[in-house]
Every structure is written in C-alpha cells, then in structure tokens.
Amino acid sequence: MSNPFVPKILVLATEKCAYPGADAVGKAHQEYPSNVYILRVMSPVLFPEDFFLRSYSRGIDGILIAACGSDCPYHGAYDRLAARIDQLTSRMNAGGLEIERIRLTAICTVCIKAFLKEVAMMSDNLHRLGPVDRQLAEQLRRASVERLQASARSRELVPALQGGLR
C-alpha cells in the first residue's frame, strides 16, 4: 500500500435536482476528482439504514446524499429523509463510525459551485479520516438489519426471514 489513499465517494443524486446539477458541472467544464461516483435516485428516502452501512462495509468511504431539499417533488419525502439520516448519523456516532462520512445536502439543477464545494469538503474529510473501518460498518449493518427485523410484529409468520434479508 505504497500509493496514497484514494477515498471512494458515493453521491446519491436526485433525478430532479442534484443529478442534473452534477451534469451542469460537467457541462460547465468544471472538474472534480474521478473517485466521486454518482448514482441517480428518485428520492434517497428509499434507502433503509442498512443500505448506507452496507456500502461502507463494501469499501465506500463517504456518502454524499445530494437531494432536492425544499424543492423535493414528493410530498413529505424530504422531511422523512432528513429524519432518517439524522437517526442514521446518531447510530453511526454511537457505534463509533465517523459521522463525517455521511452528509445530507441539497443541490439544485444549476448549483455547480455547491456541488464542487460539497465534494471537496467530503474529500478533505475522508483524507483526514482515512479508509472506512469496514468490519465496524459490517457490525453496524447487521445490528441495523436485526433492529429492522425486530420491528416486525409477526416474526414467526414471515417467510422472508428464513432466508434472511439480502
């Protein structure tokens, strides 16, 4: 491992705002590091907590949730998302996973500067923190899945549980 640490940054970018915002960065010929990987999502409210923890356990060092903020096209989705990320952050904090590895932000379709700033900030944080502790993330993921499963009222009736969540 003689080479310098290159963090893997995952950006979950909303289709109506942040994804076209990231496109606008490229269209304006502005550059950012190539270790930033952007996935298009309808709304990040979709993701259960264990999705994020699983990503860390697979080697993603930082996750930027680039949402629509108050421009969210779905009723109530942004508030729910913010609450869920809040909870995830406090669970990460309690479990010892650095909370700088996750960030919820709003990026609009023309927010070129905001996008570049967020990516640079995440990149700086990750260079300071170093690689994610994947074993720890995996432990937290399992705890999270177990917590979710425990929220079921009718455990014994659940056929899915036998095979476990994937």
Place this chain on the structure above:
Amino acid sequence: MSYQNDHQGQHEDEPVELECGEPGRDEEAYVRKQIELARRQADASPSAAIAAQQHQEDSPSLRIGVYICRCGGNISDVVDVERVAETVRLIPGVATAKVHTFVCSDPGQHTISDDILYENLDRVVVASCTPFLHEQTFRGAVARGGMNPYLYEHVNIREQVSWAHRHDPAGATSKAIRMISAAIGKLRHVAPLDQIKLPNHRRALVIGGGIAGLKAASDLAGRGIKVLLVEIADKLGGHLNQWGRVYPSERAAEELVADLVNAVGRNPNIEVLLSSKVKTVSGFIGNFKVAVESQSGANGATQKLNAVVGAIIMATGFRPYIPQDGEFLYRTEPTVLTLPEFVQLMRSISHDAKRLVYKEKNVRNIAFLHCVGSRQLDGVHEPSTDGRLNSYCSRTCCTTILQQALAVRTRFPQIGVFDFNQDIRTYGRGEEDYYAQASRAGVVFFRYNGEEPPRVEITPAGRAKDGALSITVKDALTWGQELTVGVDMLVLGTGMIPGQIQDLIEQMKLAIGEDGFLQEVHPKLRPVEVAVNGVLLAGTAQGPMNIQETLAAAGAAAVKAASMFATESVELNPYVAAVDLTRCTGEAQCVTQCDYEGALQIVQMEVDGEWVERAQVNAGLCAGCGACVAVCPHRAIDLNGWRIDQFDAMVDGIAADIPGRECGSELVSIH
C-alpha cells in the same frame, strides 16, 4: 452466519472480505491486475463456482451487450474507450462490448437492435451522455430489437466522466469501467416492466399571447387541437404592439400582429383568456392540471378557472432591459432614450415631417450605443439589483439599431448619426444589408473595447442650452484614438432580459440556463423541449431571438405538441412501489410512511387459498418516492426500476476492484 470469500480462500466467518474494494491502490493498474487474477482463479476458487451457479439460477441466459459511445471525441478524447470495452468484455455475462462513434445515430441504434436479434442479448448497457438526453432513445432501440425496454441501463460517461475529469484520463477511464460494471450489476437484478398507460388530454395550454403564443396556438388549432391561450395583458400581441416596422420585411408590426390575432380569433378551437394569469400547474404529460386566475369578466372581478391539458407551451417572452438610474445618464438626462423608446418616438413623428423634434427641440445629431445591458463583464458593469450580470448577447439590437439609424438618415438627411459598437452582429438573413445601407447612408461608426465602454457626459454648455451630450470613446477603428462626439440625443441599444415567471419555473420544475432564460434539453437536437415531458418552449422565453426565429420556434413547439397528441394514452415509466406477496405480512408499516392518498393501502386478498390482509399499491396514484421501502421489516415492498438490491449491486460494482464481481454480497446471509 456465513461469509464466503470470492477468491482468496479465507475462512468462513471472516467478517468482511477486504481484498474486494480495498482502497488505496492505483485504480487503473489494480483493475487490470485483478482481471488477470479473476481469470486465473475463476476455476480454482470454490466461491467463484458458487457465485457462477447462483448467477445461473438468477438468470440462466444472461447475455449482456455493452455499447460505449465516443460521442465524436467528447468522450473518447479523455476516456480510453477501447480499453473500457476490452475490460468490461471480461465481466461475467457480457456477451459483447462495442465502441461506436455515435451510438445515438441510426447505425448506432441499429447495431443494438441487430445484436439483440442475432446475438440473443437479453440485457443492454449504453455508456454515453446524460440519461436525460438519450435514455429514452436507447430504450426505444432496445424495444425495436424485441427486448423489454426496462432491461436496459444507461451510464453517463460524458457529463459526469469525460467532461468532469478532463485532466485525469486514467481516473476517467477507471471510473467509466466501474460505472459500467455497476450498471451490469444492476442488470443482474432487473425484471421486465410494463409502462403505465394514462389518458392523454387532447388540449394544450399556451402561456403568453405575444407573437410566439399566437403562432403556436393557431398552428395547433389548425391541426384540430383545442387550445387555451392565456395572456396576462388585456390585449393580444405582446411587445409588438409597441413596435414600428420589423426587419427584414419592413412590414408594420401591427399588421403582423393583426394577421396572427385574426387567425386565432377565427379558430373555434382556441379559447383566449385576457388579463389572466396561470397560478398553479401540477401533473405530467397528457394530464397537467392548471388553475388560471382571470380578470376578464364583465365587471373585472377575479375569476378562477381550472383546466386539464396534455401539453403546455411556454410563450412567456422576455422583458426589455431597463438601464439603471444614471447608467449612461439614463433618467438623469431626458435626451437619453432606450431603443424601444426611440422606436416609439419615430413612430409618433408624422410621415411628412422634415425635422425630428423631441421635447420641443430640433434634433441635429443622434448617437446609438450598442450592448447596453447585454454582454456585460464582471468588474466593468454594475450588476442589477438582483445581482445578475447579463453576459449574453441580445442578438436583435444590432440590426434594430442599424434599421433605426438608416431610417433617421433616410427620413432626416440633415441629422448626423453616430454608432458606437463593440462589433456588429447582423447575423440573420437579410440583416447584413442594413449594415451596408447604413454605411452608404453616412452613418459614422466607432468601435469600442467591451472593457472600456464609451463615457457619456453632459457638457456645461449642454446643460445650459439644449441638453447636448458628449460621448468619448477609445476608437479601435482609428487605432485607439480617443475621440469625443457631441450629440443632442443618445439611444441606448438595450436588449432582452428573462421574463418574470419565477412561480411557474418553481411549480413546473423548469431548468433555467446561466443567462436566466428557460433552458432546452439540447440546443441542437431537442431545441424546443425541456426536461419536463409535455412542456415546450416557444420564442424568447428561451433566450433572445428575432421575430423570424421566434415564429420558427413557436411553429416547432406546436408540431411537437401535436405529435404528443397522436396517441390516445400517454405511457409513463413504471417507477412505482410494488409489493412482494411472498414476503408481505400485512403489517402496514409501509402505509404509515405514504403521503399520497390512496396510493398504498391494506386490503383483503386471497394468497395461497387463505384470506389475508396485504399491502396493495395503486399504480395510478403512487408517485414513486419510495418512502415506504425503507421501513418494511421483511423488505416486502420495493420501488420498480430502483430496487434496493439493484442499488446494492451498483455499489458493489463501484466498490469492487474486480469489475463485475459482486463483493460476496449474495453470499452473506443472516441467521
């Protein structure tokens, strides 16, 4: 709990397999090395065999076609596309990986549909520009090859790779490989989907009753389509009502307006609402719900009207630039006019007048100053009160100034005309003639540098007498000599600024360009469409245009809208929540998260011969946000097209250092 490892023979129960996606390596070299490794170990590793077996169970006939676009160099100048193809070809399941100069071209699309037929492909990836440009194009190509269009995945390697990592070709190439590998990972988890069909309301809303709106409305109505035309003023015609003659035909603007207004008035398909404003817009193509507030009633009382329309044409136009107080002495000196004010003045002078009299004074010399409020430079020009600087060219002022200058010289040969420009942009057909004629007619031209606009001062004598102004310019045509010209009147060549339609922009989620005007999907390929399906642009709402261009755009928008009405129903992406009845237990945790009335509810149904309560999605009402997905303890509800397992696979594709190899995720089980 068991963890098996892909290819290094670690023990079971080893918490996480670290060689997969281990950070800190030189990405490109590492990818190459790992491919070799994967090749050699494919047979030797027991877990690889398990993975292969599982892969076969999931989709026995997975044959993926990957098409990588050079975009004529836009991509391939940065990304080593041949290397990307070579690399992704090694990913299990990839049957073919091809590079094409323009995958979006006819031959490019044919390659895809032919390969589906002759190479028996059952999944397709195209790595090209942003999905907003060509995702639909390639879904179409895939469908023409006989495949379900949702077994297609789009990868953006232009806006988010080659253009964003121009100075990092190795990193860009590596990122392209990973993003394609992620898409392939997703395709291992996709199932065919059917589009949702909804009724298409065969009626269009045209917002704005200037020439663009009039033209679009009459063209659409001529094709038998009902049109609701909403104009904010109490009269149709827009800015042309205050204009003189139009170039290059030199017809009177009012005749042009009258022709169009008559065409609209004659057509029973068009309903015109004057003094009216579109207040709210919601819905989607084929089914927009709009609310209009109208003061056109008998006693001027406010009326509210609701309508359902299938398409919306934005013909909201521009606002003329109004100089700031004191900008080139505007509003400080009455002899400084804007171009529209001067046009009005010329219109008001009787046809046989021998002199141009303004404010009871005989005008002997006039100066025209180009680019006022256009082509503004940071540090040279004062931003407007909202902080905006208009860096764009307004495109119509040069020819209008020359037309007016020529009119002055022709009607009043005794008046001296001086033209101060950065350069002359008479770009349209017939417009250059105005420049030539104005030159012949004795208009005197000065050229200034944009960074040093001319200085306008009022002379002490002028203040005392007749408001004479002095204009000082560093003239490039005389090799930078500083020249001063005295005139009685200064006309500021003011241009166009965006209309005030902030409410509509926000409600309709329209994109605006850097210039503040509405932005099209693609300036060349899709010039009158916006990213919101069913919304079209007509005229100067999109940016400065002359009348010819405005009418051409309005005609194009009308044809585009008419073609949208060719079908009885509109088809929408089936991105709605779906319940897996083998997992659902009817606990309704998902229902508590849904903010859409009736979209998700618990119903009685028969499953395996038993009457049980289960969650059910109403696809017509589900917005597809996915808020329900995260909370289900059985993962029994997911979002079609954007499933969690698909995202997991994409993350693996990005994190994995072996392209296409999932990081043992399928081998991780709980309990």
